[in-house]
Amino acid sequence: MGLWIGAIVLLVVLVLVVALNVTMRRRGYSIPGRTVVRCSRGHLFRTTWIEGGSFTAVRLGPTTRYQRCPTCRRFRIVHPVKDAELSDEERSQVAE
Numbered sequence: 109m110g111l112w113i114g115a116i117v118l119l120v121v122l123v124l125v126v127a128l129n130v131t132m133r134r135r136g137y138s139i140p141g142r143t144v145v146r147c148s149r150g151h152l153f154r155t156t157w158i159e160g161g162s163f164t165a166v167r168l169g170p171t172t173r174y175q176r177c178p179t180c181r182r183f184r185i186v187h188p189v190k191d192a193e194l195s196d197e198e199r200s201q202v203a204e
């Protein structure tokens with residue numbers, strides 16, 4: 109019995125994670141994948157963001173993370189930026 113409950117919980121979590129990633133993509137974010145994020149000091153950088161699959165950052169919600177900013181060289185609160193909301197200048201700034 110316990111095994112079944114564990115399997116069902118795992119399946120539900122998996123479905124929710126997939127649904128969240130699909131929702132973020134529909135909202136215009138490059139999630140799951142390489143998205144542009146802005147740190148609390150305004151720096152832009154690109155990072156890999158997969159909902160439910162973050163190992164290098166502390167997840168605080170679907171659009172909030174506590175992650176190291178390469179410009180600040182410190183941990184900052186970061187939020188993803190939609191590709192459509194970037195100016196041309198900002199886009200070239202984070203070009204890979």
Ligand SMILES: [Zn+2]
Pocket residue numbers: 147148149150151177178179180181184
């Ligand atoms: Zn920064």
